[in-house]
Amino acid sequence: MISWLRKKISYLFIKEDPKAHAFDSFYRELFQSRCYQEIARELQGHPHPPYNLSTPQAYKEVEKLLKESIASAQNFDLLDWGCGSAPLLGLLELKGVSYLGVDFSAVVLDFARKKFPTAQFLKHHQNFGLPQKKSFHTVLAIDSLYPHRPSETLHASLSRALRYSQKELIILQNIYRGEAELPQFPQWERNIVDLTADFKDLIASWQEALQRPEVISDSEKYPLLWGTISQEMAKHQRSLNAERNDALPQKNLFKRYLIHYSRKLN
Numbered sequence: 001m002i003s004w005l006r007k008k009i010s011y012l013f014i015k016e017d018p019k020a021h022a023f024d025s026f027y028r029e030l031f032q033s034r035c036y037q038e039i040a041r042e043l044q045g046h047p048h049p050p051y052n053l054s055t056p057q058a059y060k061e062v063e064k065l066l067k068e069s070i071a072s073a074q075n076f077d078l079l080d081w082g083c084g085s086a087p088l089l090g091l092l093e094l095k096g097v098s099y100l101g102v103d104f105s106a107v108v109l110d111f112a113r114k115k116f117p118t119a120q121f122l123k124h125h126q127n128f129g130l131p132q133k134k135s136f137h138t139v140l141a142i143d144s145l146y147p148h149r150p151s152e153t154l155h156a157s158l159s160r161a162l163r164y165s166q167k168e169l170i171i172l173q174n175i176y177r178g179e180a181e182l183p184q185f186p187q188w189e190r191n192i193v194d195l196t197a198d199f200k201d202l203i204a205s206w207q208e209a210l211q212r213p214e215v216i217s218d219s220e221k222y223p224l225l226w227g228t229i230s231q232e233m234a235k236h237q238r239s240l241n242a243e244r245n246d247a248l249p250q251k252n253l254f255k256r257y258l259i260h261y262s263r264k265l266n
């Protein structure tokens with residue numbers, strides 16, 4: 001009871017979420033494990049360790065969208081929502097872009113700040129308003145816009161992210177009920193790129209990598225990291241299989257989507 005109360009108070013008043021500490025512990029192992037970093041580079045093409053499920057193809061699509069909007073905007077600023085280790089900055093040349101990465105894990109932000117000293121980072125919980133009362137040309141969320149409270153829906157997470165955007169929201173996200181799960185907003189156009197086939201290949205490669213002797217031995221040193229990755233990959237595999245086998249396809253339509261919401265022109 002006391003621990004429940006403490007959690008509640010810290011969540012409501014100090015704006016600390018115990019989940020942030022769980023992410024801290026996870027990221028500590030991730031940054032120490034060379035084995036994870038090598039496999040992430042081999043399978044996902046990342047020059048520095050991220051924790052996401054994007055592939056080089058997915059990043060190309062994100063890059064295409066960003067380049068178009070940078071070219072057409074006068075003042076382009078980008079909010080990277082749940083930025084993690086800011087892999088985007090390692091992959092794309094974002095010259096002349098003002099970048100703010102927000103995340104609730106202090107450990108990952110410490111890493112990102114050292115790696116990208118000219119970018120701005122802020123420790124921030126998605127459920128609370130940003131301290132600056134400003135909006136950004138573009139908001140980007142790669143594998144970071146998922147419900148955090150049991151009551152929260154994708155609709156609520158999206159509405160919150162859209163509040164910070166002047167022009168567009170780009171998200172890369174797993175969707176479990178097909179397009180029906182994705183809300184339409186009256187002021188916003190929605191475009192989808194389906195990356196499910198690409199994602200299937202990535203999950204198969206990760207499943208294979210998890211059987212390698214070096215990973216099995218690394219798991220003894222970094223149990224939280226590899227335990228989490230194994231559970232996640234198994235979950236994604238189940239979702240992908242359900243898509244093929246379920247007799248009620250509309251109930252289980254797993255998709256990996258890049259979704260682009262752009263403000264409608266009046």
Ligand SMILES: C[S@@+](CC[C@H](N)C(=O)[O-])C[C@H]1O[C@@H](n2cnc3c(N)ncnc32)[C@H](O)[C@@H]1O
Pocket residue numbers: 023050051052081082083084085086087102103104105108124125126127141142143144148
């Ligand atoms: C799967 S990682 C993706 C990170 C990054 N976007 C990338 O592509 O590597 C999800 C990130 O969201 C952050 N996160 C999760 N819940 C959050 C919340 N409620 N507020 C802020 N950040 C959160 C985690 O700390 C983590 O870095």
